[in-house]
Amino acid sequence: MESEQQHSAASLRAVEIGVAVVIFLFGALVVFDSYRLGARWGDDGPQAGYFPFYVGLFICTSGAAILVRALRNTAFAAESFVSREELKKILTVLVPTIVYVSVIGYLGFYVASTLYIAYFMWHLGKYAWIKIAPVSIGVSVAFFLIFEIWFSVPLPKGPLEAALGLN
Amino acid sequence: MEEINALLQGFGVALSPLNLLLMFVGVILGIIIGVLPGLGGANGVAILLPLTFSMAQQPGGTTSAIILLSCIYWGALFGGAITSILFNIPGEPWSVATTFDGHPLAQQGRAGSALTAAFTSSFIGALIAVIMITFLSPVVAGFALRFGPPEFFSVYLLTFCAFVGMSGGNAAKTVASMMIGFALAAVGLDSVTGTLRLTFGFTSLLKGFDFLIAVIGLFGIGEILETLEEGLAFKGASARINMKVVLETWKELPRYWATSLRSAAVGCFMGIVPGGATPASFMSYGLARRLSKDGNDFGSGRVEGVVAPETAAHAAGTSALLPMITLGVPGSPTAAVLLGGLLIWGLQPGPLLFVEKPDFVWGLIASMYLGNIAGLIVVLTCVPLFAAILRIPFSIIAPVIIVICAIGAYTVHNSMFDVYLMVVFGVIGYAFKKLGYPLAPMVLALVLGDRAEENFRNAIKGSQGDMLVFFSNGLVGGLTSLALLLLFWPLIRAGWRVVLGKS
Numbered sequence: 164m165e166s167e168q169q170h171s172a173a174s175l176r177a178v179e180i181g182v183a184v185v186i187f188l189f190g191a192l193v194v195f196d197s198y199r200l201g202a203r204w205g206d207d208g209p210q211a212g213y214f215p216f217y218v219g220l221f222i223c224t225s226g227a228a229i230l231v232r233a234l235r236n237t238a239f240a241a242e243s244f245v246s247r248e249e250l251k252k253i254l255t256v257l258v259p260t261i262v263y264v265s266v267i268g269y270l271g272f273y274v275a276s277t278l279y280i281a282y283f284m285w286h287l288g289k290y291a292w293i294k295i296a297p298v299s300i301g302v303s304v305a306f307f308l309i310f311e312i313w314f315s316v317p318l319p320k321g322p323l324e325a326a327l328g329l330n
Numbered sequence: 331m332e333e334i335n336a337l338l339q340g341f342g343v344a345l346s347p348l349n350l351l352l353m354f355v356g357v358i359l360g361i362i363i364g365v366l367p368g369l370g371g372a373n374g375v376a377i378l379l380p381l382t383f384s385m386a387q388q389p390g391g392t393t394s395a396i397i398l399l400s401c402i403y404w405g406a407l408f409g410g411a412i413t414s415i416l417f418n419i420p421g422e423p424w425s426v427a428t429t430f431d432g433h434p435l436a437q438q439g440r441a442g443s444a445l446t447a448a449f450t451s452s453f454i455g456a457l458i459a460v461i462m463i464t465f466l467s468p469v470v471a472g473f474a475l476r477f478g479p480p481e482f483f484s485v486y487l488l489t490f491c492a493f494v495g496m497s498g499g500n501a502a503k504t505v506a507s508m509m510i511g512f513a514l515a516a517v518g519l520d521s522v523t524g525t526l527r528l529t530f531g532f533t534s535l536l537k538g539f540d541f542l543i544a545v546i547g548l549f550g551i552g553e554i555l556e557t558l559e560e561g562l563a564f565k566g567a568s569a570r571i572n573m574k575v576v577l578e579t580w581k582e583l584p585r586y587w588a589t590s591l592r593s594a595a596v597g598c599f600m601g602i603v604p605g606g607a608t609p610a611s612f613m614s615y616g617l618a619r620r621l622s623k624d625g626n627d628f629g630s631g632r633v634e635g636v637v638a639p640e641t642a643a644h645a646a647g648t649s650a651l652l653p654m655i656t657l658g659v660p661g662s663p664t665a666a667v668l669l670g671g672l673l674i675w676g677l678q679p680g681p682l683l684f685v686e687k688p689d690f691v692w693g694l695i696a697s698m699y700l701g702n703i704a705g706l707i708v709v710l711t712c713v714p715l716f717a718a719i720l721r722i723p724f725s726i727i728a729p730v731i732i733v734i735c736a737i738g739a740y741t742v743h744n745s746m747f748d749v750y751l752m753v754v755f756g757v758i759g760y761a762f763k764k765l766g767y768p769l770a771p772m773v774l775a776l777v778l779g780d781r782a783e784e785n786f787r788n789a790i791k792g793s794q795g796d797m798l799v800f801f802s803n804g805l806v807g808g809l810t811s812l813a814l815l816l817l818f819w820p821l822i823r824a825g826w827r828v829v830l831g832k833s
Binding site for chain 2: 245253
């Protein structure tokens with residue numbers, strides 16, 4: 164239905180197959196490491212890998228079952244998992260989010276959050292800076308008051324807080 | 331009437347000024363969480379859980395902490411109805427059935443009666459479930475005192491088999507999601523043998539995966555990504571509730587007493603059996619449509635069509651706490667997070683809790699009565715306020731929610747690694763949701779993994795590796811058999827139909 168109007172970025176079947184393979188490999192990894200640790204009966208009971216070994220086997224089996232079902236069912240090859248437009252929308256949120264969490268360590272939580280909210284309002288909301296500045300700074304200040312002062316839960320801080328003597 | 335006495339003492343605990351204040355704070359926070367996209371009962375409670383760490387260390391603090399968190403849960407249950415009726419957006423999966431008749435009512439300008447009906451029936455559903463908890467939980471807990479490791483493992487088995495058999499979705503996907511949860515729970519230091527499992531030399535994995543991070547990522551970030559592609563225009567009906575509408579609706583509601591009772595019964599049952607609120611709400615909506623005089627008009631805006639799913643969802647959400655406090659087996663993801671909270675505060679959920687911490691248990695049960703009353707008062711008076719939250723543009727609310735999720739993930743262990751993990755779980759949650767993998771079994775397995783494994787080990791250690799220990803007496807054998815029956819239920823039902831069809 165929609166897939167005919169919008170360009171599909173990935174078919175449902177392709178993603179289903181890909182995820183099933185990843186699940187199978189993950190299960191194999193669990194089985195492998197449990198086997199290394201010993202998945203048998205030790206001197207004083209089951210060894211460390213006993214339980215995870217079977218968990219891994221179950222993961223492999225279910226991954227294989229999903230894979231076989233997806234390979235045999237060609238009907239949903241035409242169905243779209245995500246269209247290009249949708250993927251673009253998701254990446255406009257996901258990429259800044261990844262950047263945001265990776266700069267927290269350098270800038271601190273509050274500065275990074277301010278920039279992150281400001282970017283969203285500027286890029287997605289097309290707001291003017293006169294509105295962006297008070298909202299993004301206000302939210303971060305509110306969080307600072309709630310977490311640092313009210314609940315005394317310290318969050319990572321960066322150069323700005325150090326300069327202001329708020330550490 | 332031992333229960334009544336214990337309950338009265340519980341009211342004594344719950345009625346302290348601090349606890350009453352926490353109740354209202356919890357309910358209000360919960361409603362906000364339930365209304366906002368990307369925040370729901372499970373991850374809302376998960377984000378706020380770290381804030382209770384210091385609270386729980388004071389004397390009597392664990393009771394206050396559980397009252398705060400469980401009231402957030404009640405609030406989230408109420409909040410789901412607001413978005414369903416006014417905006418046709420189910421804030422929670424269990425409010426999907428509420429949109430069928432709730433939103434048409436709002437479009438006809440009867441939003442006030444739809445909301446009043448929804449809130450009142452939520453309250454009644456919860457009340458019936460709490461009454462059931464009051465009288466049934468001491469019995470279940472007393473019964474469970476006789477449990478040893480094999481029995482506990484078979485209860486866990488029952489929980490997980492019920493997920494596979496009752497989910498109705500793709501069984502392989504349910505198993506995959508659940509087993510991934512178990513595998514992630516096994517990562518890190520093995521407490522019995524002291525060996526490192528599945529860490530592959532990464533020091534950040536030593537502590538293992540915390541289920542709170544998984545919940546925040548899977549449900550929070552995942553849901554934001556999903557909301558995003560569906561488009562962000564919230565077109566809502568206006569929300570006005572005045573006393574006149576409330577009283578008029580209340581006059582109409584007694585007519586649907588049969589629907590209420592039936593839905594509450596469905597909800598209580600489905601809540602105890604893991605599977606939970608969502609199927610309960612659909613089931614009782616379907617039942618009400620089939621059994622009602624004007625069932626054909628359902629979907630065009632019938633108050634009865636709001637009463638049925640809301641009563642059931644709230645009854646199920648409440649009764650999901652019964653197995654949580656009596657057996658240590660949560661019936662829903664949010665109950666799982668609450669259970670994780672108990673573990674973090676140093677309480678051992680399970681039958682002994684009734685013996686060792688009666689103040690805590692009965693304070694919690696009493697707060698269920700009071701919290702739902704508080705919830706009803708708050709929602710009936712403040713609906714326009716909460717509806718206004720949804721009118722905040724998405725480009726402001728979305729980053730704020732992600733920031734809140736990041737803070738929540740960080741504060742669990744004060745670790746940045748957890749924040750990165752949260753984003754990874756978010757992407758997994760998004761992909762899994764779109765491919766039809768259920769997320770609840772993964773969360774439950776992550777919470778219960780260690781305990782299930784411990785009981786499994788102790789059970790087979792006692793029997794020297796003989797698996798027949800899970801059939802060694804009537805009790806454990808019955809539980810295990812029931813688990814297997816539930817596991818193969820879809821096959822059994824299909825086989826039964828074939829047999830009937832041929833004869």
